[in-house]
Structure formats: C-alpha cells, structure tokens
Amino acid sequence: MSTSSVTQDEYGAPGLMGLSNYGLSCCVNSLLQSFSATQEFTELLNRWQMSDTDIPEDCNTPLQLQRLLRKMQSDKSHTAHHEDFLRCLDRNHIQLYVQHDVDEVFLSILNLIQQQISDKELAQEIKQLYKITVEQNLQCQTCFYLTKDTSYFLSLPLPISDCSNTVENCIHCFFELQDITGNFCLCERCGERKPTKQGFKLVSLPNVLCLHLKRSGYSLRSGYTKKLNCEVKFPEVLDFQTILRRDQISESTQEEERKYDLFAVIVHCGTALFGHYTAYIKSSSDQSWNHADDSYVRKVSWKDVESTFGGSRRCAYMLMYQRRQDKMPQSSN
Ligand SMILES: [Zn+2]
Numbered sequence: 115m116s117t118s119s120v121t122q123d124e125y126g127a128p129g130l131m132g133l134s135n136y137g138l139s140c141c142v143n144s145l146l147q148s149f150s151a152t153q154e155f156t157e158l159l160n161r162w163q164m165s166d167t168d169i170p171e172d173c174n175t176p177l178q179l180q181r182l183l184r185k186m187q188s189d190k191s192h193t194a195h196h197e198d199f200l201r202c203l204d205r206n207h208i209q210l211y212v213q214h215d216v217d218e219v220f221l222s223i224l225n226l227i228q229q230q231i232s233d234k235e236l237a238q239e240i241k242q243l244y245k246i247t248v249e250q251n252l253q254c255q256t257c258f259y260l261t262k263d264t265s266y267f268l269s270l271p272l273p274i275s276d277c278s279n280t281v282e283n284c285i286h287c288f289f290e291l292q293d294i295t296g297n298f299c300l301c302e303r304c305g306e307r308k309p310t311k312q313g314f315k316l317v318s319l320p321n322v323l324c325l326h327l328k329r330s331g332y333s334l335r336s337g338y339t340k341k342l343n344c345e346v347k348f349p350e351v352l353d354f355q356t357i358l359r360r361d362q363i364s365e366s367t368q369e370e371e372r373k374y375d376l377f378a379v380i381v382h383c384g385t386a387l388f389g390h391y392t393a394y395i396k397s398s399s400d401q402s403w404n405h406a407d408d409s410y411v412r413k414v415s416w417k418d419v420e421s422t423f424g425g426s427r428r429c430a431y432m433l434m435y436q437r438r439q440d441k442m443p444q445s446s447n
Pocket residue numbers: 254255256257258259301302303304305308
C-alpha cells in the first residue's frame with residue numbers, strides 16, 4: 115500500500131477505482147467493486163498461477179478477473195478499462211449489451227471460477243468463502259413425513275413481501291417451514307406427489323455472507339416481471355445469532371462467530387425491465403462508505419446507504435457482509 119495520500123477527484127475516491135460503462139456493464143461493474151472489496155477473495159485469487167494446461171487467456175475468467183482486480187487495487191486515481199474481462203464473460207455466455215440480474219451474474223462468475231481454475235483445492239477454498247450450509251427439510255402435508263437433506267447456497271435468496279420490512283425478518287422467514295407454492299413433492303411414505311412444506315436449518319455460515327433480496331416478482335395480472343419496491347431495512351452490523359430460533363439451527367452446528375459487518379450493497383434503480391446498477395462499498399482502510407456508479411466514485415454517508423432500503427425506485431438487491439474475526443476488534447460506529 116502506498117503511503118502517499120490520494121486526493122479525491124471526479125473519478126476516484128480513496129480506496130476505490132471507477133469502471134467505465136462498456137456494453138451495459140453496470141451490473142458487472144457493481145459486482146467487480148464488491149469482489150475488489152472482498153479482501154479474502156482477492157487474496158485467494160492472487161495465489162493462483164496459471165499453468166500450460168489451462169484454457170486460453172481470452173476466455174479464462176479467473177485469469178482475467180485476477181488481472182483486473184490487481185489493476186483496480188494498484189492505481190485508484192483513474193477509471194479502469196476492462197474490456198478484456200467483459201469480452202471474456204461474453205465468451206462464457208454472460209453477454210455484453212444485455213441487462214443482467216446481479217445475483218445470476220454473481221453465481222455465474224463463481225461457477226466459472228470453479229470450472230476454470232486448474233487448482234481444484236484453491237477453487238474449493240474460494241467456494242468455501244461464500245458457502246452457507248443448510249439442512250433442507252421437506253414435510254408432506256398429508257402424512258407429515260419429514261425428509262432431511264444437506265444443501266448449500268452461495269448467496270441466500272430471500273423472498274420479499276410487504277410484511278418483511280427488515281432483512282432479519284426475511285432471513286427468519288426463509289428458514290421457517292412454509293408452503294412450496296404450486297409445487298407438490300414426491301412423498302416416500304405416500305408414494306405420490308403431495309402438497310409439501312419446505313424449511314431450513316442452519317448448519318454453518320461463511321466468512322463472506324451474501325444476501326440476495328428477491329425483488330423481481332412475476333405479475334399474474336400483466337404477465338410481466340415486476341419489481342418489488344417495498345422497504346427492507348438492513349443493519350450495518352448483522353447478528354445472525356439473534357435472528358434464528360434454537361430449533362432453526364441444526365444440531366450438527368459447531369460454535370462459530372455469527373456477527374457480520376456490512377461492506378457492500380448492490381443497488382438497482384429503475385424498473386424490472388429497464389434500469390441501472392450501482393454499488394455502495396465500505397472502505398476497509400478508513401471505514402467510510404463510497405458510491406461507485408460506473409466511472410463516477412464519490413464518498414457518501416451511511417444515510418445515503420439507508421436511502422436504498424426501498425420504498426422508491428432505488429433499492430438494494432444484494433448485501434455482502436464480512437464475518438467478524440475474534441482477534442480483530444472492529445471499531446464500533
Ligand atoms: Zn406423505
């Protein structure tokens with residue numbers, strides 16, 4: 115890290131480099147800002163060394179991402195040009211000139227890293243960084259037979275409803291046993307498809323916790339996708355321990371730190387069909403919030419971040435939290 119002070123100008127704020135918008139890349143740009151702010155992720159990716167057996171450079175996602183994140187962290191004074199990375203995604207079916215869903219692109223990038231990194235052990239470590247392990251329970255509503263299965267998420271898909279006005283509430287509802295709408299599951303005991311309830315128990319939490327607020331809904335009336343603008347408040351410090359009941363935590367769960375600090379918020383403005391993504395990123399050096407809107411980066415306050423709770427057309431879609439480290443006391447602000 116350079117000791118010289120970086121002055122804030124039109125394009126850069128300390129700790130964050132702007133990214134030019136190229137072929138409707140605001141969604142990818144916002145994700146890149148959050149990847150760049152995820153220290154453990156960049157450290158792991160930096161450990162990887164490409165070998166002769168790897169796929170060609172121009173469609174090698176982990177390689178292009180590694181190069182770009184290094185660039186974003188080396189010189190923060192100007193806008194980064196990142197056509198190589200965007201073209202690489204395009205070759206891997208994340209197309210340019212298309213409006214994407216941020217959670218889909220996030221999962222696709224992680225998936226491409228898994229597929230294309232030759233060091234499988236390292237690929238697993240990257241996956242582990244985001245892996246939320248749960249026990250999935252399916253209960254037949256005719257005979258009440260319960261099936262248990264272990265599964266995982268790399269981002270927690272949280273349904274939004276008018277009554278779920280906090281993210282803690284959304285998480286609580288996600289784990290609760292509830293009807294699977296319109297879907298009957300095969301019950302082993304009944305021997306046929308029956309109405310089923312699904313619920314989850316928490317097994318383990320990752321170091322980087324990604325929450326996906328599912329604001330895209332389907333309107334039965336119009337037949338189009340609509341955007342759910344209702345307000346969902348989220349905290350700067352999330353304590354998972356206080357959200358779940360004891361019976362929503364698996365018996366196999368180990369003791370672990372469940373307090374998290376928010377460090378990235380990906381926001382969508384506009385309608386479900388046409389809109390723009392930006393990112394709010396917390397600087398790890400001075401704990402200040404920055405807003406990255408493509409090449410335009412500026413310092414903002416927590417109040418500005420709060421303005422993305424919803425209720426307007428500007429809403430948070432994705433929240434990224436970092437687990438607190440026992441040995442690293444965080445400043446309490
Ligand atoms: Zn049954």
